[in-house]
Amino acid sequence: MSKIIVEKVTQTFGIDSGSSLKVLDDINLEIESSSFNVIVGTSGCGKSTLLKMMAGLFLPTEGRICLDGNEIKGTDRRRGMVFQQDAVFPWMTVAKNISYGPRIRGASRAECAEIEKKWIELVGLKGFESSWPRELSGGMRKRVDLGRVYANDPDVLLMDEPFGALDVQTKERMQAELLNLWEITKKTVVFVTHDLEEAIFLADRVIVMSARPGRIRHVEEISLPRPRTSETRLTEELLSIKRKLWSMLEH
Amino acid sequence: MKKLTEINSQRLILGALSVGSIFALYILVTSAKDNNPALLPPIPMIIGSFTESLGNGNLLSALGASLYRIALGFIFGTTCAVILGSLVGWYVIAEYIFDPLIEAIRPIPPLAYIPLVIIWFGIGEFSRVFVITVACFLVCIINVIAGMKNVPKVYVDAAATMGASRVQIFRTVAIPAALPFLFTGLRIALAAAWTTLVASELIAAQNGLGFMLQEGRRYFLTDQVVMIIIIIGFCASFMDRVFRMIQTRLMRWSEMRE
Numbered sequence: 350m351s352k353i354i355v356e357k358v359t360q361t362f363g364i365d366s367g368s369s370l371k372v373l374d375d376i377n378l379e380i381e382s383s384s385f386n387v388i389v390g391t392s393g394c395g396k397s398t399l400l401k402m403m404a405g406l407f408l409p410t411e412g413r414i415c416l417d418g419n420e421i422k423g424t425d426r427r428r429g430m431v432f433q434q435d436a437v438f439p440w441m442t443v444a445k446n447i448s449y450g451p452r453i454r455g456a457s458r459a460e461c462a463e464i465e466k467k468w469i470e471l472v473g474l475k476g477f478e479s480s481w482p483r484e485l486s487g488g489m490r491k492r493v494d495l496g497r498v499y500a501n502d503p504d505v506l507l508m509d510e511p512f513g514a515l516d517v518q519t520k521e522r523m524q525a526e527l528l529n530l531w532e533i534t535k536k537t538v539v540f541v542t543h544d545l546e547e548a549i550f551l552a553d554r555v556i557v558m559s560a561r562p563g564r565i566r567h568v569e570e571i572s573l574p575r576p577r578t579s580e581t582r583l584t585e586e587l588l589s590i591k592r593k594l595w596s597m598l599e600h
Numbered sequence: 601m602k603k604l605t606e607i608n609s610q611r612l613i614l615g616a617l618s619v620g621s622i623f624a625l626y627i628l629v630t631s632a633k634d635n636n637p638a639l640l641p642p643i644p645m646i647i648g649s650f651t652e653s654l655g656n657g658n659l660l661s662a663l664g665a666s667l668y669r670i671a672l673g674f675i676f677g678t679t680c681a682v683i684l685g686s687l688v689g690w691y692v693i694a695e696y697i698f699d700p701l702i703e704a705i706r707p708i709p710p711l712a713y714i715p716l717v718i719i720w721f722g723i724g725e726f727s728r729v730f731v732i733t734v735a736c737f738l739v740c741i742i743n744v745i746a747g748m749k750n751v752p753k754v755y756v757d758a759a760a761t762m763g764a765s766r767v768q769i770f771r772t773v774a775i776p777a778a779l780p781f782l783f784t785g786l787r788i789a790l791a792a793a794w795t796t797l798v799a800s801e802l803i804a805a806q807n808g809l810g811f812m813l814q815e816g817r818r819y820f821l822t823d824q825v826v827m828i829i830i831i832i833g834f835c836a837s838f839m840d841r842v843f844r845m846i847q848t849r850l851m852r853w854s855e856m857r858e
C-alpha cells in the first residue's frame with residue numbers, strides 16, 4: 350500500500366534572502382494507493398516543486414506530506430523520481446545507468462545483467478547497452494532515465510514531464526508501455542505534464558493547478574474505460590474533458 | 601565542418617611553423633658578428649654543454665635528484681589535497697572546520713614559507729620536499745573543492761531518490777562528476793611542483809636541476825643555464841602530456857573537446 354496525503358502544504362522560497370516567493374499555497378491532496386494521478390498547470394506554478402517534496406528532496410515550509418501515515422522527511426528508494434532535466438549519469442554506460450539502483454544495494458553481477466537486459470529491451474534501447482549517454486539523442490537519454498527508475502522498482506513513481514522530449518510516436522508508445530506496467534505493478538503514480546491529451550489518456554484523476562501561488566484549482570476524475578488504446582484518444586468523451594480542462598488552464 | 605585529419609595536419613603545420621621561426625630567429629641573432637656568447641650562447645654551445653654534462657654524469661644525477669623531489673612532493677601533496685578537498689567539498693561539517701584554514705593559507709605564495717621551513721627543518725632534503733608538497737597541496741585542493749561544489753544537483757538528487765546513501769552518492773556520483781576538476785588540479789599541481797622545485801634548489805641544494813642553474817649563474821655558464829631551462833620545459837610538458845593522456849582514457853564518457 351502506498352497512499353500519499355498532502356496536508357496544508359505551503360512552499361516559500363528565499364525566506365532568508367528577503368525576497369521571498371510563495372510558490373505553493375495550501376495544497377491538500379489525497380493520492381490513493383495504486384492510482385494514476387496527473388498534475389497539469391501553467392509553467393512555473395510549482396508542479397516540480399510539489400513533486401520534489403513528495404520525493405523527499407526538501408521539506409515543505411508549512412504543512413506535511415505523508416506516505417502511509419509516515420511523514421516524508423527524506424529520500425527513499427520507495428519513491429522513485431524521473432526528473433524534468435536530464436539526469437542520466439554521463440560517466441556510466443546505458444547498461445550501468447539502468448542497473449544503478451540494484452547495484453548500490455549490492456545486487457550480484459548476474460542479477461544486474463538480468464535487470465539490464467529486461468529494461469533496456471522494454472525502453473527500446475537494445476544494441477545501445479554499452480554506449481555512453483553522450484552518444485544518444487535526447488529522447489533516448491530520457492528512456493534510459495525511465496528504465497533506470499523502473500528498474501529500481503519503487504512503490505511510488507513521481508514523473509516530471511517524462512515524455513516531453515519525445516516524438517509523438519515514441520511518446521504514445523511510451524504512454525502505452527507505462528499504462529501496461531502500471532496495470533501489472535499497480536504502483537502509485539504522480540505524473541506531471543503540459544499535454545492535456547496525455548493527462549486524460551493516462552489518468553484516473555487530473556489535478557489542475559492555478560498559477561502564482563500554485564493552488565489546486567480543480568480535480569477531475571477520469572472514468573474512461575480501461576484498458577485504454579489509441580482509439581481512446583479520439584473518443585468524444587476524452588475531447589470534451591479536454592475542452593473543459595483547457596478552459597480552466599487559460600486563466 | 602572540417603575533417604579530423606585536416607585539423608590534425610593543420611595543427612602540425614602551424615605548430616612546426618611557430619616553433620621553427622623562433623628557432624630560426626635565435627640562430628640568426630646568435631650568429632651575428634657582435635653577439636656576446638655569454639649572454640646568448642649559440643646553439644652548438646648549448647648542445648656542447650648538454651653532451652658534456654651528460655657524459656660526466658652530472659646531468660642525469662641532477663635530473664634524478666629533482667625528479668625524486670617532484671615525485672615525493674607531488675604524490676604527498678595531491679593525495680592529501682584530494683582526500684581533504686573531497687571531504688571539505690562534500691561534507692558541510694568538514695567545510696566548516698577546514699575551509700577558514702584553507703582560505704587563510706591559500707593566498708600566501710608557497711615560496712614565502714621557505715625561510716620558515718629552513719629555520720624549522722634545516723636545509724636538508726626534507727625541507728625541499730616539504731615546500732613542494734605544500735605548493736602542490738594548495739593549488740590542488742582548491743580545484744578539488746570546486747569540483748565537488750560543481751557536481752550537478754540533479755545527479756545527486758537522482759541518486760538519492762534511487763536510495764543511495766550520502767557515502768554512496770559521494771563514491772558513485774560526486775567523484776566521477778568532479779573528475780575534470782580533479783585532473784585540472786593535478787596538472788596545475790605538477791606545474792607548481794616544478795616552480796617550487798627550482799626555487800627550493802636555488803637555496804640550499806648540492807644537486808638537482810635548480811642547483812645546476814645556480815651554478816651556471818655563478819660561473820657565467822649561460823649555455824648550461826639555457827640547457828637546463830630547456831630540459832625543465834621538456835620534462836614538465838612531457839609529464840603534462842602523460843596526465844592528459846590518462847585523463848582522456850579515464851574520461852571517455854565526457855564530451856571534452858580534443
Ligand SMILES: Nc1ncnc2c1ncn2[C@@H]1O[C@H](COP(=O)(O)OP(=O)(O)OP(=O)(O)O)[C@@H](O)[C@H]1O
Pocket residue numbers: 362363370372390391392393394395396397398399433
Ligand atoms: N530552489 C528554488 N529556489 C528559488 N525559487 C525556486 C526554486 N525552485 C523553484 N523555484 C521557483 O518556484 C516556481 C515554481 O517552480 P517549479 O519548477 O516548481 O515550476 P513548474 O510548475 O514545474 O514549471 P514548469 O512547468 O515550467 O516545469 C518558479 O517560479 C521558480 O522560479
Ligand SMILES: [Mg+2]
Pocket residue numbers: 396397398433509
Ligand atoms: Mg517543472
